[in-house]
Amino acid sequence: QVQLVESGGGLVQDGGSLRLSCAASGRTFSTYAMGWFRQTPGKEREFVAGISWTGGRTRYADSVKGRFIISRDNAKNTVYLQASSLKPEDTAVYYCARGPRWGESSNYTQSYDYWGQGTQVTVSS
Secondary structure, three states: OOOEEEEOOEEEEOOOOEEEEEEEOOOOHHHEEEEEEEEOOOOOOEEEEEEOOOOOOEEEOOOOOOOEEEEEEHHHOEEEEEEOOOOHHHOEEEEEEEEEEOOOOOOOHHHOOEEOOOEEEEEEO
């Protein structure tokens, strides 16, 4: 059983920054693509950023491109999301998820098999 545990969320002012972390259990973390998604009440979970299993390829939602950076540290079994220039519309619960093995990340929730419990990010105006 894989466990993903997010941390680093909180309350930040408009224009501020946060670094989210997602720590994964297990010995095979380095062989999986990983992704970050977010969700607000009444809306579907949406893709934010993804990183390939090698870390060499990343992808971003248009809404966060240029402001967020996804990275991974396989020695620590951790994937990060550096969120800068935050806006009130970035307010959501942020989830990390495990993607395809030996593969690329995906924009689609169906491509991910394990999810964390989420961490709340609130951006005040």
